Amino acid sequence: MDAKLQGFIDKLNKLNFKEMYENDFFLTWEKTDDEIEAVFTVADALRHMRENNISTKIFESGLGISLFRDNSTRTRFSFASACNLLGLEVQDLDEKKSQIAHGETVRETANMISFMADVIGIRDDMYIGKGNKYMHDVVNAVTEGHRDGVLEQKPTLVNLQCDIDHPTQCMADMLHIIHEFGGAENLKGKKLAMSWAYSPSYGKPLSVPQGVIGLMTRFGMDVVLAHPEGYDVMPECEEVARKNAKASGGSFTKTSSMAEAFKDADIVYPKSWAPFAAMEKRTDLYGEGDFDGIDKLEKELLAQNAEHKDWCCTEELMKTTKDGKALYLHCLPADINDVSCKDGEVEASVFDRYRVPLYKEASFKPYIIAAMIFLAKEKDPAAVLKALAERGTARHF
């Protein structure tokens, strides 16, 4: 076995992540530091093996079920890639083609699609208090189904974005940071600015900023959350960030000045989102079936957004960051000035300069998802990686 792979295996053998076996992945802050590190390590190991043409297929057959309740390109393809890498065939649950409207329950659907499912990936991020709850309902249903002998295996859930967190995105972002800075050990004292930015489109989910402050505070960094007044994220997530920062020896602060956040920052993540209070109101209106109310709310919010067009990641702002060259992050697609819209989240020249690192950032997502599945499905992941290397099946003959 090559030394690099042996290094990953050695690292895994020092971590305690046995609770991940036959478990699920909802929120990063429900996982221990060791578990988070195990995901990064397995992701790096799987990537390394694929780069060296070693097949990591651990399934001869089996399904990976995907359910997207919002449009998706990169997460859809990342999930498909991850499943394929491990040997699972993706079967999309398209609610429009199903009989779900016939009134069957979540409990029933979850079991009906899972007879041969090893993984279920769900994106459900549109309404506060709904997406994460739905995922738990699904997991409870299949756990019960497995216990009752209905399902031969309990499929593992991978949260592909909920109303609270976007763990596969934020962990891909984080693994990108780790690689760019040459290791997690180099992050202590680094400043990361998670900043709101203007977008002409309304209602972007909160899960990215929430996920970022919930995860990036675990590495001893000084994490600043910046947004105009009224654009708060969920208070629970801020609480998580505060606790994490304390535990990791970093800090978590808030500001309503983008300039302050960017000042001397090592990493910036300027991105639009909707205010939490507005998202809650929208959820209520949705519950009441008040679609006129939702339209009206959206118009108000767009008007409110438009007051903050100055929240843009400009060249000028970038100059104020550490040595003028902070690492720029985005989950993509970004709203780029004069490209995808007139005024947006970022100036075109800034975006262009960071295009390659941005694409690399995205490239970690399939491996993060594959690692989450791998860790849930293998009792001894280190041993399986070793066995795969010894099996030595070529990915490309």
Added chain:
Amino acid sequence: MDAKLQGFIDKLNKLNFKEMYENDFFLTWEKTDDEIEAVFTVADALRHMRENNISTKIFESGLGISLFRDNSTRTRFSFASACNLLGLEVQDLDEKKSQIAHGETVRETANMISFMADVIGIRDDMYIGKGNKYMHDVVNAVTEGHRDGVLEQKPTLVNLQCDIDHPTQCMADMLHIIHEFGGAENLKGKKLAMSWAYSPSYGKPLSVPQGVIGLMTRFGMDVVLAHPEGYDVMPECEEVARKNAKASGGSFTKTSSMAEAFKDADIVYPKSWAPFAAMEKRTDLYGEGDFDGIDKLEKELLAQNAEHKDWCCTEELMKTTKDGKALYLHCLPADINDVSCKDGEVEASVFDRYRVPLYKEASFKPYIIAAMIFLAKEKDPAAVLKALAERGTARHF
């Protein structure tokens, strides 16, 4: 090889099912008793092997084509699971995304999609006289295509529900019954009630009740078909049921009283369906393109349905069954009182008590489909099962 698998192989070796090789599966009553038993046996064997982590992939490559002309969750996922279990990749023929509207014929489409297809699964249940005929047109086309050297292999057809029968559903139901009663040999003299039940939705297919009376009468049971006046099923199916009952030493009777049907029943299957005469009328209106007429007919039928709200599987009725605990069956999703509708097919407490067995009932469908494919694709299925066990490839590495 383990004793259980050897038992399945020994059983297969005693049955005559050689006509199934390179054949199709349209209606259960076109198959001999030995052939039906072969399907159950292979289904059990494949399940046993999967439970013991033995890969049953018999295809390195190949497609399983699915065509759903009606929404579907569980049959879609069952077909996908079955194909995947055997190594076939599902390719869905979405008629909206195809050029079929350009005026190509069934003969042409069937050949064009089949160059590398080993299986075609079709659901087409909406119009009397159409679905089964369509499936035969497809099979005739690919049989001709294979004979003429167009197709290297003749894909096997699996009827995923037509206007006459729902063989994969009814055989899953039946295998569930066999398991619950500890073997087909214990079914003689048992009473099974296939009963109409009220549903607020119009136009449920007849294929389930027709398939149930066509199949369940082959095991020496006393099968009772109960429905309000006017809710007859196809006369040909009743005729099949009568002949089967006679041959198996059971009985087939009809009643217009749900109470009479449930009295002392060992098994009950209360489910809504549309009257055959109305379905025929709808088919005629459809043929004439009279969509206003169809709307009007649907309203009349809903009104007619509403006169029979008392046809519900209540706790009270269940008490009248054998020892008050008949096995409750449903193909799902059920219309559950105060859950999916106000008044429906079954009281919530009854449904809840049977939830686990209902889900188990559904769990047989992927294996039934896989067994149908297996028997059509392997000349000597018993030998192949043995060879797979000896190959010993793990499903999950």
Added chain:
Amino acid sequence: MDAKLQGFIDKLNKLNFKEMYENDFFLTWEKTDDEIEAVFTVADALRHMRENNISTKIFESGLGISLFRDNSTRTRFSFASACNLLGLEVQDLDEKKSQIAHGETVRETANMISFMADVIGIRDDMYIGKGNKYMHDVVNAVTEGHRDGVLEQKPTLVNLQCDIDHPTQCMADMLHIIHEFGGAENLKGKKLAMSWAYSPSYGKPLSVPQGVIGLMTRFGMDVVLAHPEGYDVMPECEEVARKNAKASGGSFTKTSSMAEAFKDADIVYPKSWAPFAAMEKRTDLYGEGDFDGIDKLEKELLAQNAEHKDWCCTEELMKTTKDGKALYLHCLPADINDVSCKDGEVEASVFDRYRVPLYKEASFKPYIIAAMIFLAKEKDPAAVLKALAERGTARHF
């Protein structure tokens, strides 16, 4: 190894096609004669191996991305079959389910879907000057992504039909001709008529006639392009045809008489298309967002088409071909008189007589696509074919 496969390998070893490795397939006339012959040879070899139950899976995992910007049955299934034959799982990029509308660029999307993609197949044939350009944009993006370390592999592009050429179709047509005439060496001096034919539907792409005159002129045949006045194809494609004919010792001529084209023809390909000038006009209107203008243009064109209902492949015309039995070709689906429309491209009795060869013509497409992928992905395709034969894994266990 069997002699036939050895023959294909020997033939490959005499050809120079090393430029195809890690390259793409846009237009047939961008490929050398050796490269075209290599595609035919690998297609025949893969088919031979599949017919002899030898697995040609060269990928353990990997995705084949498809993007269809126009409806498709046979090309969709051909691409899916080809990918599956080589071990790639198809993942369809459905632009309606993606976030592409959010304003992301082609460059970004191309990279985001390609992290584990070995192939991208695109059909984009609706607007002059757009489809081929789009494919180049995608290839440039992934080439850059690969160079920049974003993508571990550069996916190969297969043109599944653009505004200029339909290479997978025309090469399948051509391989069919080669098989029907017993080898490319028998085609010198044969007459092929690519003729316009009437269809009641407007706006069929020009890529088939353009592709046919661009490819079939390379084999020493006398290729005649026939169409009513005003139905010209792209001048650049005619230029290609002229040059090819000259180089191959054949000829390329034009006529506005279907009768003249069919006279003594060995091969006829009567098919409707829209006039190039009209397609250009439509593209302009589309660019201006003038959908009323497009509607109006379509009506004018339908009226114009209707003046040429006599351009039909009749029995009478077929009698004037070589011995009255020219090989009739069509890419399917055809507009058949009194079958798919009142007046169309071909009389029903003609179409029926050629049904089997027509279906065989179509059957080459999956293998042509697989060969294009194979040649782009293998550095030494002859050696890999040999290794696959020696590996001897059964496609169907």
